[in-house]
Amino acid sequence: MRAIPLGAEASVGDFQRYPGCRFTITCSLCGWTKAYNPERVVRRLRELRAGGYATPLSRVGARVQWPCPGCGRLKWRAGLAWPAGLQPDEVRRMTNRYRN
């Protein structure tokens, strides 16, 4: 996974600007990472009435309440990342598909 650099005010819905990216939560203390389908994250936030596309990533990270499987501590950071092995031409193809 390659983290996408985002500003402090980035929100969950920013995934739409990066076709093919995944939503990630990363342990700030040891780097353990889990990836999710960003559409599903939005759906879940809505189900819980906890937000949606406009919810800041920082707020999503703070909501995660299970301890890290890597180090057992609790300090999550939400972000967006490219999956390993996703090639630039694949990104281009998906961008075109969204546009058409």
Ligand SMILES: [Zn+2]
């Ligand atoms: Zn950890």
